Each structure stands twice: as C-alpha cells, then as structure tokens.
Amino acid sequence: MATKTSTFDVIVVGSGPGGGIAAYALTRAGARVALVEAGRRLRPGIDYNAHGNVYEKLEARLKAGFTHPVSSVWRDFAEKDHFVAVGDNPRHGLLRALGGRSLCWAGHSLRFGPGDFRRWPISYEEVAPYYERAERLMQVHGEKNGLWNLPDGVFEKPVPMRLPEQKLKLGVERLKARGRKMEFVPQRKAIPTERKPGGRTVCHYCGNCMAGCEVDSKYTSANTAIPLALKTGRLTVFTECFMRRIEYDPRSNRVTGIEYVDATGRSSGLRARVLVLACSAVETARHLLINGLANSSGQVGRNLTSHFGVTVVGEFPDLRTRDVSNDDGTDYYHSLLTGLYWDSPNPKFEGTYQVQCGAGLNPRRLIVTPAGFGKGYVKELIAANAAHASMNMQGSTLVTSQVYVDLDPVRKDRWGLPLPRLHLHYSDSDLAMARDMVATCEEIIRVAGGRVLQTPGEIRDAKSLVIDSNHWVGTARMGTDPRTSVVNTSCQSHDIPNLFIGDASVFAANPEKNPTLTNIALAWRMSDLLASKLKKGEF
Amino acid sequence: MKRRELFPILGAGIAWGQPSQTPRFFTAEQYRTVVAVADTLLPDDGDIPGAVRAGAPWFIDTTLFYVPTARQAWLEGLEAVDGEAQREYGKKFAELSEAERIAVMERFSQREDQPQTAGEHFFVLARRQVLEAWLLSEAGQRQGLRYRGNTAVEEFPPAD
Numbered sequence: 001m002a003t004k005t006s007t008f009d010v011i012v013v014g015s016g017p018g019g020g021i022a023a024y025a026l027t028r029a030g031a032r033v034a035l036v037e038a039g040r041r042l043r044p045g046i047d048y049n050a051h052g053n054v055y056e057k058l059e060a061r062l063k064a065g066f067t068h069p070v071s072s073v074w075r076d077f078a079e080k081d082h083f084v085a086v087g088d089n090p091r092h093g094l095l096r097a098l099g100g101r102s103l104c105w106a107g108h109s110l111r112f113g114p115g116d117f118r119r120w121p122i123s124y125e126e127v128a129p130y131y132e133r134a135e136r137l138m139q140v141h142g143e144k145n146g147l148w149n150l151p152d153g154v155f156e157k158p159v160p161m162r163l164p165e166q167k168l169k170l171g172v173e174r175l176k177a178r179g180r181k182m183e184f185v186p187q188r189k190a191i192p193t194e195r196k197p198g199g200r201t202v203c204h205y206c207g208n209c210m211a212g213c214e215v216d217s218k219y220t221s222a223n224t225a226i227p228l229a230l231k232t233g234r235l236t237v238f239t240e241c242f243m244r245r246i247e248y249d250p251r252s253n254r255v256t257g258i259e260y261v262d263a264t265g266r267s268s269g270l271r272a273r274v275l276v277l278a279c280s281a282v283e284t285a286r287h288l289l290i291n292g293l294a295n296s297s298g299q300v301g302r303n304l305t306s307h308f309g310v311t312v313v314g315e316f317p318d319l320r321t322r323d324v325s326n327d328d329g330t331d332y333y334h335s336l337l338t339g340l341y342w343d344s345p346n347p348k349f350e351g352t353y354q355v356q357c358g359a360g361l362n363p364r365r366l367i368v369t370p371a372g373f374g375k376g377y378v379k380e381l382i383a384a385n386a387a388h389a390s391m392n393m394q395g396s397t398l399v400t401s402q403v404y405v406d407l408d409p410v411r412k413d414r415w416g417l418p419l420p421r422l423h424l425h426y427s428d429s430d431l432a433m434a435r436d437m438v439a440t441c442e443e444i445i446r447v448a449g450g451r452v453l454q455t456p457g458e459i460r461d462a463k464s465l466v467i468d469s470n471h472w473v474g475t476a477r478m479g480t481d482p483r484t485s486v487v488n489t490s491c492q493s494h495d496i497p498n499l500f501i502g503d504a505s506v507f508a509a510n511p512e513k514n515p516t517l518t519n520i521a522l523a524w525r526m527s528d529l530l531a532s533k534l535k536k537g538e539f
Numbered sequence: 540m541k542r543r544e545l546f547p548i549l550g551a552g553i554a555w556g557q558p559s560q561t562p563r564f565f566t567a568e569q570y571r572t573v574v575a576v577a578d579t580l581l582p583d584d585g586d587i588p589g590a591v592r593a594g595a596p597w598f599i600d601t602t603l604f605y606v607p608t609a610r611q612a613w614l615e616g617l618e619a620v621d622g623e624a625q626r627e628y629g630k631k632f633a634e635l636s637e638a639e640r641i642a643v644m645e646r647f648s649q650r651e652d653q654p655q656t657a658g659e660h661f662f663v664l665a666r667r668q669v670l671e672a673w674l675l676s677e678a679g680q681r682q683g684l685r686y687r688g689n690t691a692v693e694e695f696p697p698a699d
Contacts, residue, residue, distance in 0.1 A: 054675040055594060062605035069602065069675060326687040363674040363686055371651055373580040373644060373666055378587050378683055381670075 008034040008236070009534055011258055011272040013243050013287075016100025017516050018503040018523040019278030020221025020229075021134070025524050026276075027234040029531035034270050035226070035235060036260060038242040039077075039096030042103065044223070048073045048212035050364075070364055073097070073212035074104040083282065083420045084408045088462040090424035092282055093469035098239055099222030100280070101470055102516070106210050106331055107189035107218050108356070109140045109517040113149030115342055119509035121480050122489050124151070130521035138219040138520070139199055142188030149342045150185070150513070156194040158186040159205075162327055164359035164389035165335040167316045171448030172337065182440075183339035187356070190219035190517075191330050200224065207328025207362050238262075238270075244415055246275065246291040254498050254539070255293070261415055273539040274530060278502035278523065285405045285475035285505060286420040288486075294476070294493040299486050301405035303474040305510045308426070308467045309353070309393030310434050313367060313454035314445030320383035327360035334358060337391065338512075340440070349433040353395030354512040355441060361385040368453065388453060389445070393437040394468070396510040398427040405475055422472075426462040434459050473515055476505035491526035498539045500526055560597065564604040565613075568631075572617045573599060575633040577669045579640045588678040595672035602668075609664065616661025623647075623658055 009031040012019045023035045042048060050071050058069055068075050079094040095101045111131050114124040128151070135154040142155040161169065172184040191203045191213075203217045216223040229235040240263035247257045247269070257271035277284045285301040288294050337355035346352070358367075361382065368384040370377065397403060402425035407418040438459065442452050456464045479485025482494035491506050493499040502523040504515045533539065562570040574596045581590035590596075603610050623643050624632040632640060647662040654660045673679040680686045 053677055055598065055677065058598065058601055062602065067606045067608065069598070069671075325685050361684065361686070363680050363684060366674065369667075369670070371648075373648060373662075374641060375582055375584045377581060378584060382684060 006034065006236075006270055008032050008270065008272040010034070010274045010276055010530070011036060011270050012276040012278060012502065013258065014100060014278035014280065014283070014503065015098050015221055015226065015237075016278065016280065016503065017102045017105075017221060018519050019276070020099065020102065020225035021520045021523045022276050022278060022502040022527045023235055024225040024229045025527035026531055027229040027232040029527070029535075030234070031531060031534055032234045033229070033236070034238060034272065035229075036238045036241050036243055036258065036270070037096070037098050037100075038240070039098065039100075040240050040263075041098040041222070042073060042077065042212070044212070044214040044216055048076065048103075049214045050208035050211040051206065051214065071211065072104075074210065078104075082413065083422055084411055086421055086423045087402070087425045088465070089467065090422040091467050091469040092420075092422055092472065094280060094283065097222075098226065098237070099220045102220040103212055103222065104210050105218075105220075105470070105516060106333065107191050108333070108514040109135065109138060109142075109153075109188050109190045110336075110513040111151045111153055112511055112513055112518050113147075113151055113342075115149040116509070116511040116513070121478055121485075121508060127518070127521050127525065130525045131517065133524060134517060134520045137224060138190035138517075139192040139194075139196070140188055140190050140517075141193040143186045145183065145185045147183055147185070147339060150183075150338055153188070155188065156192060159189075159193060159203075159330050159334055161186060161335045162329070162359040163319055163322055164314075164316055164387065165357050167319070167448045167450060168314070168335065168337070168357050168389050168391070168444055171444035171446075171450075174447045175444060181339060181341070181343060182337060184357075185336050185338060187330075187333050187336050189330055191217055203330060205326075205329050207331055207360075208364075209331035241268075242415055243279075243287065244417065246287065246293060247271075248291065248293055248496070253496060255496055273534065274498045274500060276500045276502045276526075276530075277505075280503055281472040281475045281505040281507075282405055282420050282422065284501060284503055286407065286418075288476065289405075289407050290417055294486060294495045294499055296495050297483055297486055299477060299484065301475050302401075303399050303477045304403050304405055304422075304472060305397045305399050305474050306468050306471040307394045307510075307512070308397050308430060308434075308465050309395060310438060310456045310459065310464055310466065311393070311454070312391045312438055312441040312445070312452065312456075314389050314391070314441075314448075314450040315368075315384065315387045315453040316389065316448070316450040317387060318449070319387040322386050324361040324382070324386040328362050329360065332358035332360065332362070332365060332390075333392070337441075337444070346433075346436060348436065349429040350398055351396055351429075351433070352512050353393050353433055353437055355437065356392045356394060357389060358392070359389045384453075389450070391441040391444075393434065393441075394514075395430070395433045395437070395512055397424070397467070398429045399474065399509075400425070400427055402427075424467060426465055430465065431459055431462070434465055471510075471515055473504040473507035473510050476501050478506045478508045490529040491522060492530075500530055502526055562596075562600045564600050564610070569614070569617050570596065570600065571633040572621055572631065573613075575635075575640060576617075576620060576644075576665055577672075579637075579644050580666050580669045581673055587683045590669045590673045590679075593673045593676035593678040593683070595669050595676065598672035598676070599668055609668070612661070612664050615657055616665060619656070619658040619661050620647075
C-alpha cells in the first residue's frame with residue numbers, strides 16, 4: 001500500500017450525511033468512487049446497543065473503558081480535544097466513524113422553504129426534486145401541514161404527539177385565535193413508520209434514536225446510502241484513513257488526489273479526477289485552510305453559524321396522573337413550534353427560530369428532578385415528568401465577522417495538523433431572539449393551562465445561551481460571485497474546477513430549520529451535476 | 540428501618556447476577572454508610588422498591604471501582620455524613636434510626652440549588668447517582684416507574 005497509488009473517478013472524503021449520499025449518487029451514475037473515512041465502522045448491536053438490562057452489561061462496559069453505564073454512540077465515540085474554543089463557549093461535535101454524525105442524529109428532516117431560499121443563489125424549486133428523492137430514500141415520516149415556508153414532502157404516517165405536547169398545541173391554537181402567527185406540527189423524522197419492500201426496519205419506538213439505532217431503522221449513511229453504493233460494485237471504502245494532505249498541481253490548477261494515513265500510521269496516496277470534501281463545516285474549512293486551497297475569496301471559515309437556544313419547561317397539573325408507562329416514541333421531540341415571523345419579521349432581531357417540543361418519561365432521560373428525597377419522592381418524580389412538556393429553541397446565530405473558524409497557531413491534532421479554532425460571539429440580535437422565545441413559550445404554556453416549571457428568565461447575556469454542537473454551516477458558502485463566495489451553485493470551487501464540497505459548509509444562509517435534509521439534497525444535486533460533467537469528459 | 544433489616548435487603552441486590560456483594564471500591568464500613576444513604580434517599584415506598592432493593596449501592600460501587608471521576612467526592616461525602624452523625628448522635632450514620640438519618644439528610648438538602656458545605660454538595664451528588672442507578676435498574680423501571688418502554692411496540696399509542 002505504501003508505494004501503490006490507486007486511481008478513481010472521484011474521491012469523497014467524509015462519510016456523514018453529505019459524503020454518504022455523494023458516494024451513493026455518484027456510483028449509481030457510473031463513477032468509480034473512493035470513500036475515505038477517518039473513523040472505523042461501528043457495528044450496530046455490538047459497538048452500540050442501548051437495549052437490555054443496564055445492570056447485566058455494566059461490568060463489561062466499564063471493564064472495556066467506557067465511563068457511562070449506558071451505551072451511546074455519541075458519548076462513547078465522539079472526538080474530544082479536537083478543536084479550540086474562543087469566546088461564548090462554542091461547542092463542536094465530531095464523530096469519526098463510517099456514517100459520521102448520521103449515526104447519532106435525531107432524524108429531524110425539515111425542508112427549507114421558498115422564503116429561506118430567497119437568501120440563496122438557487123431557488124426552492126431547484127432543490128425540491130432532491131428533497132423528494134432524499135425523503136423517499138431516508139423514509140421520512142410526518143404530516144402534511146400545507147405551510148408555505150415548511151413545504152410538505154413525501155411522508156410516511158406521522159408519530160402522534162404525547163399528551164403534554166398536545167397541550168402546547170392547544171396553547172398555540174388559542175394564541176392563533178388571537179391573531180398570533182405560529183404553527184404547531186408533528187415532528188418530521190427520517191425514521192420509517194410503514195413497512196415497504198426494500199425499506200428499513202420499521203421503528204419500534206424504543207426512544208434511543210440519538211444513542212445509535214442498532215436496529216437500523218433511523219436513516220444513516222452507514223445503513224442505507226453506503227450499502228446501496230457498495231452494491232453497484234463501484235465503491236471502495238477506506239475506513240480509519242485520515243486525509244493528511246490534498247495533492248494540488250499548480251500548473252494545471254487541479255487537485256490530483258490525496259495523501260492519507262491509515263490505522264497503522266502508514267501514508268498512502270489516492271488519485272482521482274475529482275475530489276469531493278464532505279468532512280463537516282468545521283473540518284472541511286480546516287483542510288482547505290491547511291492546504292491553502294480554494295480561498296481566493298478569503299471566505300473559507302467565514303460566515304459560520306449554528307443554531308443556539310434556551311429551554312423552557314412547562315407543567316400541566318391535570319396530566320400528573322396520566323399513564324406514562326410507554327412514552328418513549330422516536331426519542332424525545334414529537335412536535336415542533338414553527339411559522340414564527342415568516343411573514344412579518346420581528347424588528348428586534350434578524351431571522352427567526354423554531355422550537356422543538358418534547359415530553360414523556362424515559363428513565364434514561366428524565367427532564368424534571370424534583371427537590372427533596374425519601375418516601376413520596378418517586379411518586380413526585382413520576383407525576384412531575386408525566387406532566388411536563390419541554391420547549392427547546394433553535395435559532396440561527398447571526399453571521400458576523402466575529403464568528404468563524406481559523407487554524408490554531410500552536411495546537412496540533414494527532415496527525416500533526418493544526419487544530420481548528422472556533423470563534424463564537426453572540427450578537428444583540430441573538431439575545432433579542434432568545435428573549436422573544438422565552439416570552440412566547442411561557443405564554444403558550446400559560447394559555448394552555450400550565451405553569452412554567454423551568455425558564456432561563458430574563459436573558460441578560462450570552463451565558464444563558466447554548467450552542468448546537470452539530471449544526472455548524474456556512475464556512476465555504478455558495479454564491480455566484482467568486483470574490484464573495486467559495487463554491488458556485490453546483491457546489492464546485494470557484495478557484496479549482498475539480499474540487500467540490502458535499503457538506504453543509506456550502507449553505508448560503510441558515511434558517512431556523514435543521515440542516516441535514518438540505519445537506520443531503522444539495523449533495524445529491526451536486527453529485528448529479530458532477531456525474532454529467534464526468535460523462536462529458538470534463539476533468 | 541433498623542440496621543439489621545438492611546442485610547436481607549442487600550441480599551436482594553445479588554439477584555442482578557453481580558459476582559459478589561463485597562464492595563470493591565468502598566471498604567466494608569464505608570459501604571454500610573453508602574447503603575444507609577441510598578436507603579434514606581430512596582426508601583421502599585409501598586409497592587415501589589427503593590434504591591437498595593434495586594441494587595443501587597452495588598451499581599455505585601462498581602462504577603467507582605472502574606471510573607475514578609467521582610471517587611474523591613464520594614469519600615469526602617461519606618466522611619461528612621458520618622461526621623454529622625457522630626456530632627449529633629455519637630454514632631455512625633448507618634447506626635442511626637430512620638428518623639435520625641432523615642434528619643441528617645434534611646440538613647444537607649436545605650440548599651440543594653446552591654450547595655455550600657461538603658455535606659450539601661454530597662447530597663446533590665448522592666441523590667443524582669442513587670436516582671440514576673435506581674432509574675437504570677429493572678426494579679426501578681418496571682416496578683417503580685411501571686415503565687414498559689425500551690421494548691418493541693407495533694404502534695406508538697396515540698394519546699387521547
């Protein structure tokens with residue numbers, strides 16, 4: 001291996017939602033693809049398995065070096081010490097494993113709407129056919145709600161809301177009757193609820209989606225896109241292979257391949273006509289900055305944004321005695337507050353937010369811990385959790401010059417490459433948005449007959465806000481002007497024609513909605529455009 | 540609950556297939572305090588099995604045996620609990636009556652939102668870990684919460 005260099009049509013680096021779908025679409029279009037993943041394959045049911053008696057498995061888990069009693073892909077395998085945080089406590093999730101963070105996502109699959117694409121160089125109509133393909137492949141469940149900026153898709157039957165979530169819906173209906181603009185809909189997730197020929201296992205509602213779905217019901221790159229790509233016979237998967245360098249030929253202005261380090265520490269090379277980077281918004285930017293490529297605009301690592309939020313918890317006293325004996329469902333959130341400020345923006349902040357709402361009593365994820373102890377404590381514990389509904393805000397941080405990724409001048413990773421540095425500084429607009437969320441959610445809870453159990457109260461500074469580790473986007477944004485953007489509308493580098501980007505780095509703007517479905521739709525669209533260029537003999 | 544009644548209850552913990560009830564991280568004497576603390580925080584309550592019957596002391600001892608993170612906090616906490624018992628009643632915590640044990644824990648739980656003293660910090664830690672151990676046990680989940688989840692169901696039951 002050390003001396004041999006293999007040649008492919010396309011190298012895809014990163015096997016998460018975007019890289020997985022690129023491998024799938026490109027191999028099906030006839031391309032020979034190398035999929036390079038820094039992590040290893042995690043085996044469902046063996047490397048992760050949240051089912052069963054925790055006590056029986058405790059000794060073996062702890063002996064194996066895990067520190068938490070319950071198996072979880074995220075807790076057990078996510079990277080640590082892989083970035084440097086600057087400012088308002090940025091967090092950054094990275095799972096080096098075949099399938100990437102699609103292994104530990106919640107499955108929330110929301111289309112961006114025509115209003116969201118107004119800030120993009122491509123329209124909703126251009127992406128819509130790929131949303132539809134993605135929903136079919138991913139088997140998204142949901143309810144058709146007819147909302148203009150959260151378009152309906154191809155859905156399997158929705159999962160019902162739990163009772164406290166229905167209370168929130170009631171609150172929303174009451175506020176709508178008073179003229180307020182908002183909607184409350186069942187959550188949409190890439191988890192099958194209907195048996196289909198060739199489809200994945202139907203969900204059995206164990207509630208462990210984010211710990212890793214060991215029955216392979218929830219969509220992941222590793223259980224759907226990559227196996228289907230392998231079936232074509234045109235995919236070669238390189239696991240535990242870390243891309244250390246991008247090979248670039250300045251005379252032809254082309255990338256020619258990559259150098260990678262395998263699990264034994266040996267370096268090898270791969271050559272290809274085209275390189276697709278899909279390493280995550282932070283890691284893709286890091287590799288471009290390290291290699292000094294595709295950055296004539298100076299925009300690589302800029303325009304960084306993720307979702308942030310606060311949580312408000314309500315209690316509905318008449319639900320304290322309800323039956324919660326099987327309340328797991330599809331993890332925690334079964335419902336979504338949306339449709340806020342789509343039509344008329346709030347003058348106090350830019351953009352808008354959505355609120356993921358959940359309820360239920362799952363012993364592995366209790367939301368309410370009552371004060372006290374002793375006799376009666378368990379009864380209060382059950383009642384308080386049975387009656388609670390939690391509202392978790394998700395808004396996009398304002399894009400400013402203060403929020404970006406660059407390279408740490410000193411600290412290096414285990415391959416000797418500079419660590420990425422994440423700079424996060426919330427703006428006044430972000431704080432104003434969070435204040436509006438707290439006021440709105442407290443009002444919904446009260447008008448539905450509940451009381452506010454937990455609230456951040458008055459938000460004075462950024463300390464109250466929590467960033468989403470996994471929703472970073474924008475570091476190689478799409479645009480039509482090479483001076484102000486990194487890739488064109490085909491996700492192709494303005495600077496280097498045979499370099500493409502298949503992850504959420506390319507987002508031109510970030511709405512309140514979860515990014516993965518759009519990442520997948522865009523990577524699929526990119527792959528189609530790329531495949532037709534390959535067929536024409538470009539590159 | 541009297542002290543001599545603890546031992547049959549400890550025996551129930553063995554039902555989980557653990558190799559031995561002999562503690563591996565705690566000394567035998569410390570473990571008696573752990574059992575008494577767990578039993579005070581989450582006692583048997585009608586037909587709801589408490590933390591000791593669920594096997595929580597074994598769970599905590601086993602976790603600390605392998606994972607060092609909370610070791611120091613537990614050892615300091617047990618000292619605080621036994622120190623308080625000694626000062627107030629001239630006995631070890633495990634030798635106190637049920638009412639005396641509750642009184643000690645009540646003093647430690649006064650400021651659980653903003654714990655200041657070693658005993659107050661220990662109350663927050665011990666309740667969190669005893670509760671977690673109870674919630675993850677079969678007895679806690681199935682008999683305590685009457686929870687049927689984390690098992691296969693054909694349909695998610697719509698609420699009405």
